[in-house]
Structure formats: C-alpha cells, structure tokens
Amino acid sequence: MDTENSKNFERDGYLVVEGALDPSHDIEPFAEAYTQLLDSLAYVYFADAGTTSKDYDSLPLPERFATLLAVSGGKALHHLDPVLNSFLPHFKKQPNLPGAQIPALFNLISHAGLLVVVESLIGPEVTASPIYHINFKLAQKHLDLGQHKVGEMGHNAARFNPDAVTNVSNTDPALERFYGFQVGKTGWHMDAISGLYDSHDSEIVNAWISITEASEANGCLLVIPGSHKEGVRGEPFSDEEKDRAIALPVKPGDVVVLHNKVLHSATENTTEDDYRWAFNFRYHPTDQPSGRPFLPGYVARSRSEPETELKNPYLWSAMWERALDHLSENGSPFDYTELRAGNLDLKFAEELTERWKTRAPNPESWLPILCGLFTTPISAQQDWTVTTERIAEIVDNDSNSPPFWEYHQSTITRIGEKVYVSTMETVEPGFDSFGKQWSLFERTESGWAKISEVRAINN
Ligand SMILES: O=C(O)CCC(=O)C(=O)O
Numbered sequence: 001m002d003t004e005n006s007k008n009f010e011r012d013g014y015l016v017v018e019g020a021l022d023p024s025h026d027i028e029p030f031a032e033a034y035t036q037l038l039d040s041l042a043y044v045y046f047a048d049a050g051t052t053s054k055d056y057d058s059l060p061l062p063e064r065f066a067t068l069l070a071v072s073g074g075k076a077l078h079h080l081d082p083v084l085n086s087f088l089p090h091f092k093k094q095p096n097l098p099g100a101q102i103p104a105l106f107n108l109i110s111h112a113g114l115l116v117v118v119e120s121l122i123g124p125e126v127t128a129s130p131i132y133h134i135n136f137k138l139a140q141k142h143l144d145l146g147q148h149k150v151g152e153m154g155h156n157a158a159r160f161n162p163d164a165v166t167n168v169s170n171t172d173p174a175l176e177r178f179y180g181f182q183v184g185k186t187g188w189h190m191d192a193i194s195g196l197y198d199s200h201d202s203e204i205v206n207a208w209i210s211i212t213e214a215s216e217a218n219g220c221l222l223v224i225p226g227s228h229k230e231g232v233r234g235e236p237f238s239d240e241e242k243d244r245a246i247a248l249p250v251k252p253g254d255v256v257v258l259h260n261k262v263l264h265s266a267t268e269n270t271t272e273d274d275y276r277w278a279f280n281f282r283y284h285p286t287d288q289p290s291g292r293p294f295l296p297g298y299v300a301r302s303r304s305e306p307e308t309e310l311k312n313p314y315l316w317s318a319m320w321e322r323a324l325d326h327l328s329e330n331g332s333p334f335d336y337t338e339l340r341a342g343n344l345d346l347k348f349a350e351e352l353t354e355r356w357k358t359r360a361p362n363p364e365s366w367l368p369i370l371c372g373l374f375t376t377p378i379s380a381q382q383d384w385t386v387t388t389e390r391i392a393e394i395v396d397n398d399s400n401s402p403p404f405w406e407y408h409q410s411t412i413t414r415i416g417e418k419v420y421v422s423t424m425e426t427v428e429p430g431f432d433s434f435g436k437q438w439s440l441f442e443r444t445e446s447g448w449a450k451i452s453e454v455r456a457i458n459n
C-alpha cells in the first residue's frame with residue numbers, strides 16, 4: 001500500500017486516506033477537548049470585557065465560535081492560530097488566556113494513524129512542523145452573527161469582513177489578513193510559498209483532517225492534480241488550470257495529504273447554518289527546514305533514534321509558551337509581506353534557520369528562552385548579577401508588580417521577607433551546557449542580605 005500511496009502522491013500531489021483516524025475514538029474526544037478550549041477563551045474574553053452572555057452555553061457551536069470572534073475582536077484567532085498571526089505587526093501573546101497548544105492537539109498531531117501515512121511518504125525520520133492551522137468555516141449567517149455581535153460589543157465591525165483574505169492594509173492589528181483563510185473562504189495557493197526560502201524544497205507534507213464532514217456545500221478542499229510539478233508560484237493561476245480542480249469531500253477521520261507545492265483552495269460554505277471545521281498539520285524529514293525556524297517543531301517519529309521522539313504534551317505546550325513569549329518581546333524576525341514579495345533570499349533564510357537550530361536543538365532548549373540565554377552576550381552577563389542593591393531597587397520600588405520579576409537572565413520571586421533569585425546562565429560558549437543558580441536573600445535591619453546560594457550545572 002505504501003508504494004502505491006507514494007506513487008500516487010508523487011504523480012498527483014495529493015492523497016486521500018479514508019479512515020486514517022477513528023471518528024468516535026480519535027475525532028470526537030478531540031473535538032470535545034478543543035471545544036472546551038474555545039469556550040474557556042470566550043469566558044475569559046467576556047470577563048475581560050466586563051460583559052456576559054447568558055445564553056452562550058446553550059448556543060450551537062458555530063454560534064459560540066462567532067461569539068468568540070466577536071467578543072475577542074478577532075484576537076481569539078491570533079491565539080488559536082499563532083503561526084499565521086505572528087506576522088501581524090503587533091502580535092502579542094495573550095497571557096491571560098489558557099494556552100492553545102493543548103495536550104489533545106499534541107496527541108492528534110502525534111497520532112500513529114497520521115504518522116504511518118506521513119512516514120510512508122517522507123520516510124522514517126519525521127518532524128512535526130510548528131506550522132499548523134485551524135480552519136473553521138462558518139456559514140454566512142454565522143459570519144454575520146459575529147459581525148452583529150461585534151457591533152453590540154463595541155468593536156469595529158469592519159474587521160469581520162470575510163472578504164479580507166489577503167493584503168488588508170489596516171492598522172488595526174485585529175483586522176488580520178488571514179481572516180478569510182481561517183473562517184471565510186480559502187483562495188487558491190500552494191503552501192510552499194509561505195515558507196522561508198530554504199524550506200521551498202523541503203519534503204513538507206500537509207495532513208489535512210476534517211473534524212466535521214466536509215462537503216462541496218460546506219467548504220471541502222479543491223485540489224489541482226499534478227500542479228505541484230512547476231515549482232513555487234503564486235497567483236495568478238489560469239482559469240484553464242483552475243478548471244482542472246477536483247473536489248475532495250471527506251468524512252471525519254479521513255485524511256487529505258497535500259504536497260507542499262500542490263495548488264489547492266476550498267469551496268465556499270454556502271449552507272444555511274452548517275460549519276466545516278478542519279485542522280492541517282505539517283510534517284517534514286527531520287534534517288530539512290520547516291520554514292519557521294523560530295517556532296517549535298518536534299521529532300514525532302524517529303526509527304534511528306526513537307529516544308528523541310517527543311512524548312510529553314505539556315513540554316510541547318511549554319515550548320510554545322516560551323517561543324510566543326519570545327516572539328511577543330522581540331517581534332517576528334521577518335515580515336510576511338517581504339517574504340511573499342520574494343525579498344528574503346536563501347542566505348537570509350539559511351542564517352535564520354541555523355541560528356535557531358543552535359539556540360534550540362531539542363525540546364528542553366526552548367524553555368529558558370526568556371532567561372537571557374538567547375539574547376545575552378556572555379560577556380555582558382556580569383553586569384546583570386543580582387546584588388542586594390538590585391534586589392532593593394527592583395523589589396522595594398516596584399510595588400505595582402506581582403511578587404515576581406524577570407530581571408535579564410534571572411527570575412526574582414518574593415515571598416514575604418524572603419527573596420528567591422533563580423538564574424539561568426551559560427557556563428560555556430555555545431548553548432550546549434548551562435547551569436542554574438538559586439540564591440536566597442532575606443531582609444535584615446540594614447537591608448537585603450544574601451543568605452545562601454546553590455549552583456547546578458547541566459550538561
Ligand atoms: O481548510 C482550508 O480551507 C484551508 C486549508 C489549507 O489551505 C491547507 O491546509 O493548507
């Protein structure tokens with residue numbers, strides 16, 4: 001079956017694998033867990049906005065989703081699909097929200113039923129790319145409902161224009177250019193063009209799985225067989241080519257695998273009130289670039305070094321938290337418009353990829369990302385030593401902060417009259433080994449004094 005699959009995939013640029021996942025065992029529990037995430041986001045946004053929606057719990061899912069978009073002013077999509085939205089000029093992680101990289105999502109991305117298909121196409125060393133998207137296609141009625149509620153909740157209704165597929169030039173960060181792709185209409189494109197140049201020839205495959213049934217009426221995929229053979233290209237695509245498109249209606253549990261260069265889009269959701277909800281996950285051979293080096297992928301399958309496979313969903317969530325913290329602090333390392341305009345060359349891409357490979361060679365190395373390891377030249381570290389004077393300055397003068405401070409590569413926690421300082425520091429050039437140091441300070445009559453210190457070196 002594998003050779004047949006890969007032959008067809010090579011020829012057509014796509015593959016449909018029916019029943020790769022079990023609807024009642026894999027899809028339904030996942031959908032339930034993810035829906036709880038969506039609902040929890042809505043509750044937080046309601047609370048933050050000082051509003052409530054009494055009827056929220058009793059609404060059908062697409063109406064709840066539309067309500068979530070409305071109460072968040074569109075920003076729930078930034079949180080749920082950070083890979084796309086990290087390119088917004090003012091992208092900020094929303095730390096008040098429960099993380100969107102939930103264990104159920106990790107378990108689905110790592111599901112053996114998907115990996116076996118992926119492995120048959122790209123070989124036994126499989127990295128799950130950080131690139132994944134949620135596409136939740138609402139009927140017009142529900143897009144309108146979102147817009148209507150936006151008005152009610154005092155946000156700018158214009159941001160819910162479903163035609164805002166690309167190139168929306170608006171300074172409002174919530175008016176994301178990707179809005180159509182996420183909840184409206186998916187236009188013609190190939191995925192490769194959105195990756196950094198050094199990933200254009202990576203053997204990236206896209207496993208697209210529908211949580212709901214996907215039909216021509218509610219927005220199934222359209223694909224142009226064989227269109228992956230002509231290199232990386234963007235619009236315009238000829239009508240003649242688009243006329244060769246075929247529709248791929250699927251059921252929950254079926255997987256559509258797309259080649260990184262195959263042209264695809266989706267039909268419009270023209271139903272009265274149905275919705276089409278899908279995820280797409282990307283995988284590539286571990287030694288090839290993902291196209292998003294500053295976001296965390298992970299080894300999902302390795303036949304040669306099985307111990308490198310990431311199995312812990314909470315570690316994955318933490319990697320994302322730290323990467324998004326870093327992104328919020330430092331901004332995206334490049335502009336999506338520049339990328340699409342072809343202004344970032346191979347050298348730029350390779351350097352960025354190399355830099356992040358050195359910084360984050362394994363899952364654990366994403367975790368200390370804000371502790372100075374990535375941004376601090378080693379020679380400058382001494383200037384930032386946390387002295388008793390610094391403690392007094394930071395802890396005593398900053399009464400507005402919670403009893404927790406980030407000071408360069410240190411985390412300072414105050415509990416009553418005690419202050420704990422934990423410092424992550426490199427002990428060798430490069431990032432292969434690092435140590436951790438804990439110090440305890442106590443308030444005395446003459447000010448803060450260092451009481452004890454513990455140092456641990458990890459290799
Ligand atoms: O689900 C959609 O409509 C968009 C999917 C897509 O473009 C992709 O999976 O790359």
Ligand SMILES: [Fe+2]
Nearest residue numbers: 189190191264
């Ligand atoms: Fe796509």
